[in-house]
Amino acid sequence: MKCKLCSYQNLQEIRHNGELYYFCPLCEFIFLKEEFIPGPHKERARYEEHDNTHQNEGYVHMFEKFITAVIEPRASEIDSVLEFGCGPGPVLADLLEEKGFTVDKYDPYFFPCKVFTGKKYDLITVTEVYEHLRDPLGITEMLISHLKPGAYLALMTSFHPGPDKFKDWWYKWDPTHICFYSARTFAWLAARFDLELVLLKKRKYCLFKK
Numbered sequence: 553m554k555c556k557l558c559s560y561q562n563l564q565e566i567r568h569n570g571e572l573y574y575f576c577p578l579c580e581f582i583f584l585k586e587e588f589i590p591g592p593h594k595e596r597a598r599y600e601e602h603d604n605t606h607q608n609e610g611y612v613h614m615f616e617k618f619i620t621a622v623i624e625p626r627a628s629e630i631d632s633v634l635e636f637g638c639g640p641g642p643v644l645a646d647l648l649e650e651k652g653f654t655v656d657k658y659d660p661y662f663f664p665c666k667v668f669t670g671k672k673y674d675l676i677t678v679t680e681v682y683e684h685l686r687d688p689l690g691i692t693e694m695l696i697s698h699l700k701p702g703a704y705l706a707l708m709t710s711f712h713p714g715p716d717k718f719k720d721w722w723y724k725w726d727p728t729h730i731c732f733y734s735a736r737t738f739a740w741l742a743a744r745f746d747l748e749l750v751l752l753k754k755r756k757y758c759l760f761k762k
């Protein structure tokens with residue numbers, strides 16, 4: 553088995569509850585072995601259980617904090633936004649539109665039209681998505697191709713606590729959360745794609761600049 557990101561081959565196994573994860577000591581990426589990844593029907597059913605609406609105050613507040621910390625300080629540089637993986641209730645997209653940004657929405661299940669085809673954006677937001685990706689390297693490369701020079705890629709996903717504390721970490725309880733990152737993983741991704749790593753914050757925000 554080799555690392556899905558950096559291809560390093562000497563991975564550490566983490567066995568938990570009958571499942572097998574791999575930890576890469578080089579880039580610190582953790583990923584669930586392929587055979588334990590839930591299929592698309594199970595995955596969609598899980599997303600539909602989420603209360604991702606404007607009525608869920610905690611959910612709205614989570615995005616307001618993300619906007620304040622990551623996007624607002626750069627708002628003067630940003631007009632067009634792609635909200636990638638927005639889910640069934642596109643709360644972040646709506647909040648960004650209220651702030652005057654022009655927002656395209658995409659979600660493979662709920663807004664499947666590939667509105668980003670042939671377009672480049674000032675900002676792509678990808679929140680609570682990276683932990684679901686089977687191919688984070690390919691998706692990152694694709695997203696970067698839709699950024700203008702100097703544009704931003706903003707991620708939100710909880711940073712893992714390291715392989716020793718991983719077994720007790722709540723974030724992996726969701727069966728659709730299949731891969732996990734640390735600050736070092738994001739530094740590796742920045743170097744891999746020649747991006748500037750602008751910000752790492754609260755162990756869940758990451759901002760790249762092309």
Ligand SMILES: [Zn+2]
Pocket residue numbers: 555556557558559560576577578579580581
């Ligand atoms: Zn690696």
